[in-house]
Amino acid sequence: MGFAEQKQLDELYVMPTFARKQVCFVEGEGMRLRDDAGKEYLDFLSGIGVCSLGHCHPAVVDAIAKQAARLIHVSNYFYIEQRGEVAKLLSDALNGWRPEDAVGTWKTFFANSGAEANECAMKLARVWSRRNSHGGNIIVTLEGSFHGRTMETLAATAQPAKQELFEPLPGGFVHVPINDLEALQAVFDAHPQQICAVMLEVIQGESGVHPCTQEFLRAAEQLAHSNGALLIADEVQTGIYRTGKAFAFQHFGIQPDIVAIAKGVAAGVPMGACAAREDIAAAFQPGDHGSTFGGSNLAMAAAHTTLHVLHDEHFTTRVTEVGAYLAEALAGLAQVIEVRGLGLMLGAELDEALAPDVVAAGLEAGLVLNAPTPTTLRFLPPLVCEKADVDVLIEKLSTILSELGNKE
Numbered sequence: 001m002g003f004a005e006q007k008q009l010d011e012l013y014v015m016p017t018f019a020r021k022q023v024c025f026v027e028g029e030g031m032r033l034r035d036d037a038g039k040e041y042l043d044f045l046s047g048i049g050v051c052s053l054g055h056c057h058p059a060v061v062d063a064i065a066k067q068a069a070r071l072i073h074v075s076n077y078f079y080i081e082q083r084g085e086v087a088k089l090l091s092d093a094l095n096g097w098r099p100e101d102a103v104g105t106w107k108t109f110f111a112n113s114g115a116e117a118n119e120c121a122m123k124l125a126r127v128w129s130r131r132n133s134h135g136g137n138i139i140v141t142l143e144g145s146f147h148g149r150t151m152e153t154l155a156a157t158a159q160p161a162k163q164e165l166f167e168p169l170p171g172g173f174v175h176v177p178i179n180d181l182e183a184l185q186a187v188f189d190a191h192p193q194q195i196c197a198v199m200l201e202v203i204q205g206e207s208g209v210h211p212c213t214q215e216f217l218r219a220a221e222q223l224a225h226s227n228g229a230l231l232i233a234d235e236v237q238t239g240i241y242r243t244g245k246a247f248a249f250q251h252f253g254i255q256p257d258i259v260a261i262a263k264g265v266a267a268g269v270p271m272g273a274c275a276a277r278e279d280i281a282a283a284f285q286p287g288d289h290g291s292t293f294g295g296s297n298l299a300m301a302a303a304h305t306t307l308h309v310l311h312d313e314h315f316t317t318r319v320t321e322v323g324a325y326l327a328e329a330l331a332g333l334a335q336v337i338e339v340r341g342l343g344l345m346l347g348a349e350l351d352e353a354l355a356p357d358v359v360a361a362g363l364e365a366g367l368v369l370n371a372p373t374p375t376t377l378r379f380l381p382p383l384v385c386e387k388a389d390v391d392v393l394i395e396k397l398s399t400i401l402s403e404l405g406n407k408e
């Protein structure tokens with residue numbers, strides 16, 4: 001079936017929740033994607049930060065194929081091969097792979113998406129507070145945050161434009177501006193013994209790559225803990241080596257109690273995970289939470305291989321080096337006024353609202369780019385991205401930017 005027919009069927013039968021780009025990718029390998037007409041693209045989005053090992057990494061393909069031929073799904077009523085191993089790999093990664101940094105065992109609940117990982121994190125915080133602290137149920141989140149599209153995660157997402165159509169949303173949320181220490185303190189003062197958690201992205205992704213400051217993160221941890229509340233790090237986008245460490249909080253010397261994980265953890269197979277320190281996780285009892293699909297045999301096979309490859313091949317060094325190279329190259333472009341982020345999660349702020357036009361021109365020129373805001377380009381390439389890929393990107397981007405600039 002050709003592109004025109006695919007598009008027609010899509011438009012007739014698929015809900016119009018995304019403004020789609022005019023392309024249908026049919027094959028991928030590493031950094032490269034190929035469309036149905038055979039045109040090649042370099043991918044700097046990786047399925048929104050999901051294809052951590054690049055497209056169709058041979059080890060992941062092999063693991064999925066072998067597992068699919070043996071057993072795909074049986075449900076959480078049973079023990080599942082590799083589930084304990086994957087949870088241990090996540091626990092070790094959350095402890096920075098260094099025994100001296102370990103805060104103890106982390107226990108994981110497996111789900112299928114980032115929103116579900118956050119749902120679990122918020123339910124656990126409320127249950128923990130009821131069973132172990134003052135029983136407060138308010139969750140504090142940051143303005144500009146993004147935590148998902150379910151009703152509860154949308155209520156947590158402090159972006160009125162995304163929320164208004166769906167009101168009434170679940171209650172129990174208070175929002176404060178990012179990096180505003182006084183506002184955070186004021187919220188705790190205004191709600192004594194009522195707050196069960198502060199939930200934040202260490203680097204906000206969907207708002208255009210906005211990092212929290214170290215001072216703010218440390219204050220959030222300290223205020224939460226001194227007020228009988230928990231710190232939840234939503235590492236759905238920043239986690240799994242994206243920023244050059246296993247988790248972004250590890251750059252800032254803070255210690256969250258609950259961490260939400262998804263995107264890159266299974267290299268493209270849907271998986272979400274909510275990990276909590278053992279003493280916090282103990283607040284859940286059988287029947288408190290669940291999922292039919294979460295932690296399937298297939299997802300475990302993919303995650304097991306992904307986490308081994310990421311750890312064995314020293315992706316921390318690789319992502320840090322290539323990320324710094326990309327950041328420097330972006331900063332050198334005439335139209336770029338600021339580069340934000342860490343590792344291979346970068347935002348380039350343009351001096352004009354040209355980002356959507358750059359994305360469109362990029363597609364024409366064989367680049368997959370992303371514009372979370374009219375002035376921001378966001379780069380989330382597969383973690384296998386090399387300096388040579390960055391060179392191609394920068395050469396094409398600088399031509400695109402100067403051509404668009406000249407049209408003005």
Ligand SMILES: Cc1ncc(COP(=O)(O)O)c(C=O)c1O
Pocket residue numbers: 048112113114115116118146147148149201205206234235236237238262263
């Ligand atoms: C920080 C963060 N949290 C949660 C989500 C929601 O994840 P999902 O779309 O897998 O539900 C996203 C998705 O972009 C995200 O970036």
